[in-house]
Amino acid sequence: MKKAASYLGLGIAFTWFMFGGIGHFTNPDFFVAIMPPYLPWHLEIVYVSGVLEVLFAGMLLPPSTRQLAGNLLILLTLAVTPANVHMWMNPDLFPEVGPLFLSLRLVVQVILLFVIWWSTRDVRWQR
Numbered sequence: 001m002k003k004a005a006s007y008l009g010l011g012i013a014f015t016w017f018m019f020g021g022i023g024h025f026t027n028p029d030f031f032v033a034i035m036p037p038y039l040p041w042h043l044e045i046v047y048v049s050g051v052l053e054v055l056f057a058g059m060l061l062p063p064s065t066r067q068l069a070g071n072l073l074i075l076l077t078l079a080v081t082p083a084n085v086h087m088w089m090n091p092d093l094f095p096e097v098g099p100l101f102l103s104l105r106l107v108v109q110v111i112l113l114f115v116i117w118w119s120t121r122d123v124r125w126q127r
Contacts, residue, residue, distance in 0.1 A: 005119075006118070006119045007119075008119075009115045009116075009118055009119025010060055010066075010119045010120070012112075012115055012119075013057070013060060013070075013073065013112070013115055013116050013119060013120070014057050014060050014061070016057075016112065017053040017054070017056060017057035017060075017073060018053070018054060018057040018058075020050075020053050021049075021050045021051070021052070021053030021054035021055075021057060022050070022054065023050070024046050024047060024049060024050025024051075024053065025047070025050055028043060028046050028047070028050075031046040031049075031050075031083075032046055033094075034083045034084075034086065034087050034094070035083055035086070036082050036083060036086040039082070049076065049079075049080060052072075052076055053076065056069050056072045056073045056076060057069075057073075059072070060073075060120065066120050067120050067121065067122065069120060070116050070117060070119070070120025070121070071120075073116050073120075074113055074116055074117060077109065077112060077113055077116065078113075081109065084105055084106055084109055085106070087102050087105070088102045088103060088105070088106055
C-alpha cells in the first residue's frame with residue numbers, strides 16, 4: 001500500500017513539474033508576469049526554471065536519481081515561492097485570478113513539498 005501511494009506521489013510530482021516546466025516555454029508571458037519586480041532577468045529565470053523543472057522531473061523516473069531529484073525539486077519549489085507570495089500579496093495585479101485561488105496556491109505548494117519529499121525517499125524511510 002505504501003509503495004502504491006509512493007508511486008502515486010511520484011506521478012503527481014512528475015506530472016506537475018514536467019507539464020509546468022513545458023509551460024515555461026509554451027506560455028512564458030504568464031510566468032514573467034508573476035515574477036516579483038525586485039528580481040532581475042525575468043524571462044531568463046523563467047526559461048532556466050523551466051529547464052530545471054523538466055530535467056528534475058525526468059530524474060524522478062530512475063530509482064537511482066529519485067532522491068536527488070526530490071531534493072532538487074524541493075529546493076526549486078522553495079526558490080519559486082517568492083513568485084507565489086508576490087501574487088498572493090498583490091491580488092490587484094492578477095484580477096483574472098481570484099484571491100481564494102491565490103491563497104490555495106500557497107497551501108498546495110506546501111502539500112506539494114510534502115509529496116515530493118515523501119515519495120522520493122527510499123521506501124525504508126516511509127515505515
